[in-house]
Amino acid sequence: MNVGLTHYLALAAALFLVGMTGVLVRRNSLIMFMSIEIMLSAANIVFAAYSRLHGDLAGHVFVLMVFAVAAAEAAIGLAILVEIYRLRRTVNVDDLNTLME
Amino acid sequence: METFLFYLCGGLMLGAAAMTVVSRSAVAAAVWLVFSFVCAAGIFALLAAPFLAILQILIYAGAIMVLFLFVIMMLQGPVLPAETARLVAWRKALLTLPAAAVAVILIGWAAQGREAAFGETPVTGTPAAVAELLLNRYLLAFELISIVLLVAIVGAVALGRRQEVQP
Numbered sequence: 001m002n003v004g005l006t007h008y009l010a011l012a013a014a015l016f017l018v019g020m021t022g023v024l025v026r027r028n029s030l031i032m033f034m035s036i037e038i039m040l041s042a043a044n045i046v047f048a049a050y051s052r053l054h055g056d057l058a059g060h061v062f063v064l065m066v067f068a069v070a071a072a073e074a075a076i077g078l079a080i081l082v083e084i085y086r087l088r089r090t091v092n093v094d095d096l097n098t099l100m101e
Numbered sequence: 102m103e104t105f106l107f108y109l110c111g112g113l114m115l116g117a118a119a120m121t122v123v124s125r126s127a128v129a130a131a132v133w134l135v136f137s138f139v140c141a142a143g144i145f146a147l148l149a150a151p152f153l154a155i156l157q158i159l160i161y162a163g164a165i166m167v168l169f170l171f172v173i174m175m176l177q178g179p180v181l182p183a184e185t186a187r188l189v190a191w192r193k194a195l196l197t198l199p200a201a202a203v204a205v206i207l208i209g210w211a212a213q214g215r216e217a218a219f220g221e222t223p224v225t226g227t228p229a230a231v232a233e234l235l236l237n238r239y240l241l242a243f244e245l246i247s248i249v250l251l252v253a254i255v256g257a258v259a260l261g262r263r264q265e266v267q268p
Contacts, residue, residue: 072250
């Protein structure tokens with residue numbers, strides 16, 4: 001069976017689920033960030049697959065946009081993490097419950 | 102051949118992503134994630150997108166992961182012992198099961214009766230072809246994303262500046 005759109009969609013869905021599991025399950029905010037990157041990667045694969053299906057390169061352009069947004073998100077998110085670590089000495093999200101107490 | 106490469110890259114990518122999620126050490130997770138991104142570059146190459154494959158390695162596996170590793174190395178030492186105590190919240194993991202079921206149903210529904218086979222001659226996403234679109238039709242989006250990056254840089258610098266800690 002030739003590899004078609006469905007294969008790539010299934011791969012992207014599986015990757016997205018792995019990333020989602022990471023965000024839900026892990027308590028280390030650094031690894032939660034990496035899981036978000038996995039989910040963005042899954043979305044990129046869908047863009048590229050539909051681009052291949054329609055023979056239109058617009059999907060590639062928007063993958064580039066996702067790259068830029070991912071870079072911005074990583075820069076800001078990690079800066080916030082460093083700041084939180086400076087104030088609270090932890091990156092474990094279970095310890096960051098000031099508003100719940 | 103294409104089928105073999107798809108299953109190779111896709112399987113390795115999924116496995117590496119899963120290892121990222123279950124790794125105890127954040128450094129190991131980051132290295133698995135780099136591996137996963139390299140496999141994603143292979144998937145892009147299979148989808149006739151060589152420019153994206155190169156950028157995936159340059160930007161993701163290069164720049165973004167170096168940023169991650171830098172921050173991990175900065176924070177790692179005191180963080181790790183606390184994490185071994187409680188690695189995960191397993192009950193929340195069960196939430197992903199219905200999500201997986203929904204994903205499978207949606208893909209099956211979307212694939213039903215659609216033309217899902219790729220055309221014989223792909224439109225290759227060479228740098229020249231992508232740049233043609235990026236700098237003509239999508240010029241506004243290109244300029245806006247550059248503003249996003251500029252704001253992100255300024256924000257990261259403002260957040261990362263060492264401030265006097267009040268007693």
